Amino acid sequence: MKLENRKYIIILFILIVGVLYSSRLFYMQVIDDTWVLRAQEIAEKRKEILPPRAVVFDRNGRKIVSNKTYYNLMFIEDNITQLDTVAFGKLINWKPLEVRERFKEIKEGEGVYFNKSNGKKTSNYQTQRAYPFLKELTLDEITTIALHLDNFPGFYEEVTSMRSYPYSNGANILGYLNEVSREEIEEDRFYRPGGNIGRSGIERFYEKELRGRKGIKYVVTSAMNNAIESYANGKYDTIAKQSPGLTLSMDITLQAYGELLMQNKKGCIVAIEPKTGEILTMVSAPTFDPNLLVGRKNINLNYPKLSKDINKPLFPRPLQAEYPPGSIFKLVQALIAMQEGVIRSTSGFPCNKSVVGCHDHPNAAGVAQAVQYSCNPYFYAVVKKIIQQQKKRNNFADAEIGLNLWHKYMNSFGLGNKLDTDISGQRPGLIPNSKYYDRIYGHNQWAFSTIRSISIGQGEIKLTPLQMANIAAIIANKGWYITPHFVKSIGKKGPLPIYLKRNQTMVDAVHFSSVIEGMRRVINEPGGTGSAARLEEVVVCGKTGTVQNSQGQDHSVFIAFAPMDNPKIALAIFVENAGAGGAWAAPIASLIIEKYLFNKVTNKDSEKLIIETTLSNIRRP
């Protein structure tokens, strides 16, 4: 071979390298994604910016839930150089041992988690990542610390915001925030460890409307983990956006007044604007200051106390307590009977005390009078006519048909099933149907005589106070209701669509006048059981109830609406172990109605008495 030809060997070598490198570059840069992902891992950081949570207003535009600025003391382990735990402990008023313990706690608590997919404990703690060493410091606390932070590289302050409740009322409506759980983080990518989520009440139901839109900032970080510039000049960044506030239908002054009246008592006040279904106030007594459950520190301190309190302040009674309604239930019975045509508004039944006990009053010659006197035997007769319509020969089979029909009517009044209120976790109450009694007595083993106590709202019947208030609203509206709800408007968009929809009951409007007349008499005619609810300027219609309670004193219940023409407020008052409905519930109702309609209180004595009374069932630990 000529020497000159050796150049071909050399050229071959060069070309092989050229081809090899070109194909390798093609593979790395065009085909394989691995390195793109690796580069993102290395150099790009996604920074999430949480907007402040939306504020909440009451129906008159008063800010009832807002945000307050707090500070976290953050640290990045990689940036810490030789931490003097003694000096640092002194700065934050901790012992050196506590400082070390806290570091351990963060590493284990926030860093290690159980990986479901492979069943291993994975350490998520990263030394170049920021973690809060102290959380929720006030401005005063952080200023004393921040002054000396220069001596402790790796530590810095970070601004956060937490809820603040200027009015300290309506705790059970508003709910509270708490740290998200692992499951919630896995379910919704919005949340990050240490973040907050609405735990109850409005905060929970409207979580998505309140949390706002997260801003995302892509930054290029250096090997030292410092952000050096925004990625691609911020082309992919999004701005954090706070949601427009929620406007509640609640009137915070009425709510505060209701809570004042109900202090040292157990029970509920639920007031609804009948035309809109807006809940004006919902008092659950006893209650608590919502500021007690703001932030991790407070929750850790106060939640155990509140949940152990024997008076159960955390229990939202208006939504979750199921009480027998007592005599207020008679209103619905009369309406169903008239609609079914088994009685007419003028039908009379004798007050036959041999069937069931009653107080002394003239025989009722019509629905209005029966309501006025709250005549037990009358409603026995009425409900018997509904249940036993003689559609079948067999008395038991006939009762089954009648009861299921009655049950359907009750459902149309929002009874026996959950109302779609915008606070979750409410109870449906109990309206029995044939299956229910079949389970107890056996099929065809029961008839009206077996179940007659349902006539007067006792026995198996159970309603929540919200459902009771809704009955008042339905009667005020003469036959329809809008599902009671707490949020009047999301931003400026109005309420959720379901809160614009009228729900028609199965009873026609014509049948309501006699019942309403009866309710008027209850309050405004001499000898009416609800005279304590009478007001000078306005005609109040109502119905008292006394719920027999085998465990103690009877419960006092009262539902009402006012004014009689063009009703503006419908409400239910339930006071546990307070005796007759007229004694406690009715005067409270009158104060609430007057306060709401005229923003004044005429009967100062009654108000004083109610506020100062502590009912015996409130126990102090």
Add this chain to the structure above:
Amino acid sequence: MRKSDSIITNIDWPLFVSFIILIIFGMATIYSVAFNEDHPAIFALSEKYGKQLLWLGISFFAGLLIFLIDADIYRKVAFPVYLVTLILLVIVLFMPPINGARAWLGVGSMGVQPAEFAKIATALLLSKYISELVVKLQTTKTVLLACLIFFIPSILVAMQPDAGTLVVFSSFLFVMYREGLTFDPIILGVLNSIPGIKFKSTWLGSHFIPVLFCFLFLCVLTLVLSNTSFHPWFFPNTTFKGPTGIIISLFIFSLLALLFIRQFSVKRDRSRILLVIALGFIITSGITLFVSTAFSSLAKHQRDRIELVLGLKEDPDGRDYNRNRAMAAVGSGGAFGKGYKEASVSSLKSNHVPESETDFIFCPYAEEWGFLGSILLVFIYIFMLMRIIYIAERQRLAFNRIYAYCVAMILFYHFAINIGMNIGFAPVIGIPLPFFSYGGSSILSFCIMIFILLKLDSQRKDML
């Protein structure tokens, strides 16, 4: 005046233009990588781009001088220059170390690295020595003497230590190969001592250098692939071990070569070529099998060590940090790159890739310009190397030819190793990318190297 006319008309424009393009690309990349908003001017001497520009100015001034001086001088000064360089390489060993290596003469940014210039000096002396041999590199004495010329500086460089430049010195072996280097004296000495055998020359002896490199390459490839397995598209549901894959590909290549030969060779040669291909296949397969079995029979800790050296062990944040970051930067460039000054992994500011303005400068370039830019750069380098070999072969003077080959092989080594370590094909040994990397000594020495070549080439017709 006549002289400068002649240099302009006689200069090899393709080489000069590709050289200038690389200089411009390199300068632009340094400007992007080291960009400092406080001193945005490219002349800002406080910044790396300003300094690089200054060094480029010095380089082109040197180029001007080279163009003005008669090319004859290089043969004459080759030996003194070589001696001076050796002295500098010795002196530098007594300087205070910078980054663990005693490589710098002088201080600060104006310091120089004699090792960079040692390459030119060695190239010149080697060219002079070989070109003046009456008999080419056939005798043991001449081969040893030629080797000594680059052994001495490479040993001095190794003492700095500077592994990169040491490796580059082995590029001269290819130059010697082109000039007829044969290992026959040794091989024949062994072979002919066997009674009854009398060879005049062996194929292995004359092509010892490329064979040696093929052998080394095959060994490394076998080791690299020894732990891998792959599913070939032509045999779904089967898995091959890496070495098996190599043997299969060798077999396919052999078959292709056979077909090729059938088309283009003279009938008379066919059986001989067939034998060569068959032997080649058997030998290479044998080497592959031997290396892979030998490797797997090694003790665990020995295997681990080899794997670490070859970068087979995944250790992205430890030993493999540099290469892992570099590959992330290159790979994330994508098809069209992130755009000029948009390198997020390899800019000096983000500093994920260390030395991204010097040894790893291919990273920011590839990250910014993507595959399009990378392939263009590879193409320019390959074109340049081809052009230099073309220039070499058209020289009438052996000195010029040998020098041109020296330049080609030095550039080829730098190119192959530097880009290779950016894409995971070569171990990380710090050598600059010619005309690209930041650094006064390297840019100056590469420029001088090219300018001398251009000057020699421009005067090729003056001779005789």
